[in-house]
Amino acid sequence: MSRADSVDEDNPYLRDPPTDFDPVEELSADEAREQVALLREAIREHDRRYYVETDPIIADRTYDALFARLQELEDAFDLTHPDSPTRSVGGEPIEEFETVEHVAPMLSIDQSGEEADVREFADRVRREVGDVRYVCEPKFDGVSMAFVYEDGSLERAVTRGDGREGDDVTQNARTIGSVPQKLHGDSPDFLAVRGEVYMPKDAFQEHNRERIERGEEPFANPRNATAGTIRQLDPSIVAERPLEVFFFDVLEASDLEDSHREELERFPEWGLRVTDQVETAASIDDAIDYRDRMLEARDDLNYEIDGTVIKVDDRDAREELGRTARHDRYAFAYKFPARAEVTPIVDVAVQIGRTGRVTPVALLEPVDVGGVTVSRASLHNPEEIAEKNVDVGDTVRVQRAGDVIPYVAEVVEKGAENDPESHYELPDHCPVCDSAIERDGPMAFCTGGLACDAQLRRSIEYYASDDGLDLEGLGEKSVRQLVDAGLLESVADLYELDGENLTALEGWGEKSAENLLSEIEDTRNPPLADFLSALGIPHVGPTTARELAREFARFETVRETAETEPERLEGVDDVGETVAGQIHDFFTSEANAAAVDDVLAHVSPTESELESGGDELEGLTFVFTGSLEGVTRSEAQETVEAHGANATGSVSGNTDYLVVGENPGQTKRDDAGDNDVPIVDEDEFRELLAERGIDLE
Template sequence: MVEEPADNPYVRDPDTSFAPVEELSEGDAREQVRRLREAIEYHDYRYYVANDPIVADRTYDTLFERLEALEDAFDCHDENSPTRRVGGEPLDELETVEHVAPLLSLQSSGDADEIRAFDRRIRDRVADVRYSAEPKFDGFSVEVVYEDGGFDRAVTRGDGREGEDVSANVRTIGSVPLHLPDGAPDFLAVRGEVYMPRSGFQELNERRIERGDDPFANPRNAAAGTVRLLDPETVADRPLDVFFYDVIDTSATLDTQTEAFALLRELGFRVNDETTVVDDVDVVIDYRDRLADARDELEYEIDGIVAKVVDFDAREELGSTARHPRWAFAYKFPARTGETTVERIVVQVGRTGKLTPVALLDPVDVQGVTISRATLHNAAQIRDLGVQNGATVRLERAGDVIPEVVEVVEGGDGDFAMPETCPVCDGHVVQEGEHHYCTNASCPAQLRRSLQHFCSRDAMDVEGVGAEAADQLVEEGLVESLADLYDLDRDELAALDGWGERSADNLLAELEASKTVDLGTFVYALGIRHVGTERARALAAAFSLDDLIDASAEDLRSVEDVGPEVAESVAAYFDEAENVETVERLLEAGVSPERRERDDELDGLTVVFTGSVPGYTRSELTELLETHGASVTSSVSGATDYLVVGENPGTRKRERADEEGVETLDPEAFEARILSRL
């Protein structure tokens, strides 16, 4: 148990009415920094380890903010200051570090006969055997080293001999001591298991799903992936915790595992309360069976128990193989199969705006794969199956790949309803059949896809904004709406990874050139669901932009090839205030959609295309010909004047043209006979 700091004014009922920073002398400021660090570290211990805070969250925040202000004002930063828990500068890479001592793996089995055989081998060589029985955490193992009472480094297990330096990330975990109390050993290396609590894992996955990211498969993967990130600020924002369970090396004298645990607790390390000492292998087996029954109630994942010989001299006598110590054994749980609990149902927003309900599950093994989520497709499936939060369900892997809820074994605690507004952006949600869609094109879950579509060749034709560039612009916060494209800053673009001044200049020039655009192309570029190039041209022919924005679904249905579903989709798009604001901002930025008047140069001419014409997209050719009075159709008939046969053509249209006696033109003849007239 860590002792409370004596005579520290920021521990009990602290006075937070601080004098202005600029009124402090440097000496007074540094003394206040020392006391604040000491107090905040103690408050961290009470909150994260002892689970018994003694100040309110707001008071803690005030102390923390004061410490940050003083460190900045007087340039007295320290790597082991509590302020470093919020993260630091991104890392270029994780360096490799050798361990203090090898971190070996354990012998393991789920067979009771195997642990009995282990016990017999121990007793053949050691008298009076006792075991430390401990949970086997399903997390991410790290070595943490302290020198002269301060946090020095944290290293992943790696290959057991050396691992990656993850000090900047482990330092952000609240339950990891940054300073040890007075009297601590001069040197101490400990081993712990970083994990993600079940509740934090579910909340993290919920946030990822709602914004369209792939969820983590299980808490272990989430913890391992987080610890190895190169951005400590991201790590600090994720719910990591740690249990410490071994003293690897120390300048102190320890004789047993019991003494090691006592030292860890005394120094403020978080040690699991389920740890116990037993003197019989049958009690070890009973311990494992008890934890197997209780594992679903724990806030952390375990996949078995570990039995370790308590006495360190006996361990020395037993020794190790090249791979594992002879004095420890992991007695694992049987794999979970088939049935699990629905922790909660959340809604994922896809790149097209489609809302899909997803069941977040208590992770379960199904045919050797850990499953933590299952798509529920739509509200109808949820209703038909009777899936609810808290329900026990049976899973199958459809085609041995996709997890699927096939049956509710036991009901939960409430009906599920699809949201009326988007869980990501609060945009309006419309229902089409059994499916639901967010109508806000600037919804973050849809924005990458909307950005690519807007800049595509058949839309605004802005070269240089493919999938990778769209991801960068959104992830860096440079584009939060389609209209932000026309406010991009040259220097910010040039600073993006893989860009530079030339790339920035090229994109800005492309954007400037795109401002003059046909209204039909502009409507298509907005990415309204069910509105392709032909429907966009038809809408532009029937309405001005202002009239289109104000049109009702009934008005829209007067346009040829605009049925009820399309009309409702267009009306819903312009009913969304964010979409109208985006259009208005695009116009303010200089985008000028024009309704191009048709002339009669090609009036009465009907053309069909098969294959591609070099230098043009099909949409560009269609728009060009129809602007001059021609009709472009998708099938050959007796009314067709020409079939243009480009590169990689199909055979059916050519066969039909032969049957109907329709003249065919290759790209050169098409250019000479038709395009040259325009």
């Protein structure tokens, strides 16, 4: 039995729709319901024409106006519904995904990159069911999912999982524009289809560019981006990311076609999007030829494929061939060889570091480099780009420095449309804050300072790092979350955080919020050396900060000297002309000066003489976590260092003692256990010092 759900051509919102609507308050409930029904019907048809037919009949702005009107009416008259197109904007976050059983097994496909294995597959098919026709399709490199429709409405969407059961990600799937909430035409009453969710290559590169420019870690490749997105617990995040889907197989249906090709031909009638790269092959030779042609065409497609899939077309023959415990025996994947080292540059993103340094990053067609898929590579700096004559569109060779960091080694072939002598030029202004980008020798820097969001995020991370004030409860992920939530717009905002705002965020409980606030409170009177290091002044790490503190004793003295007599800084150990210039530039920047003043409204650095007290602790290494009584953690570190010991921020096999105070971090304790490092509390630490004649007070 089938069902029909075709759009009414008299629907006023289908062709040349009006976008001037009566005020909501002038509508009755019945009028609102009627308008909502017409808008939903029309918007679904517009979605089908846009995503499936790629032949829209209205402009994007007109579509947006219809969509906004539907949202307005649903909100005003409480007319929300799971099938509504407005569900594509996301819903409430969920706590976890429910595991559900598939209506039919989602098995894997037997595969090989060798032609002999493909021919062996065809020989087996011929022996068991005779000569057959094949359907050839691209092998999408995305995330496979099952979509179940009942009475034409999307009931659930489930990840492949182990093939027998997967995660119910229906709320996330509803946000993908090419996933119809309701089927069109004469669709089966029950239909379970298999689809591949993916991120288009151009959208992936743009999304990665945005992440890089926001100071976030980019995704390694489109598949990772898709997998990471579809498993987000917040559907609104999924809605913001550019996912699409191709449907390519029927898992179960109340009405089945006789052949796979016939099924694929019906999909668009129902609103299910299919690739236009499907072909029928009369023989295995034709199927192999199809694979070879797709290998040549893969770079021209706007989605990643890693081979082709050869399927027996006839459904009765499929059933006769059956399946193994792991894969269906009617299909075979003919894999492509991995791209090796040579690949084109699709785009260049600009990454802004903590100090404002601008690093150009090449966004690549994903390529295999030493067994690792690489989609981005460092271009280092403008001078190196010019030397190598690198530009967008060029084909380049990618290598990995120390088998870790990918970089562009050389240009193999200039882009067809590029001037042979042309190379990529950095923008004149920062893509994050629009401040001017200035050259400094071979490097380039954003002049926005802490007013630049990218520098801000990294500055907060550094302020809280081991080389800063060692806020163990505030790492990269937490900083990003707090900045994105609007709770941190400056380093100084750390001191305005409160428990209520923290516990309102995902992943924050009362205990973790209390621990972080306690750690922050302990940094209100930091030793001068720690504070100087935490500010993230270029080339001023913990060692140089200690020398500056020893020389000038007070923060204001350091600041005034840097502003008015920077040459005096050159007399400090570890500070030469270049570093002195960097310190001067930092403190004379208006943006930095304002940011430092904001922090000083909450923080009073203490004077610290850092004089040596002897070598009683020589050869020992201490790590501290949690709050101590009577002294700050930084003062305890200074004490042990003044007596010959090392004080580091992280536990390793070289650590002799982990000193644990109140509200300690779990990470350091776990690391101590892993490295067999003795853990001592504050009383035991004081006793250890007293035995050597050292007073902690």
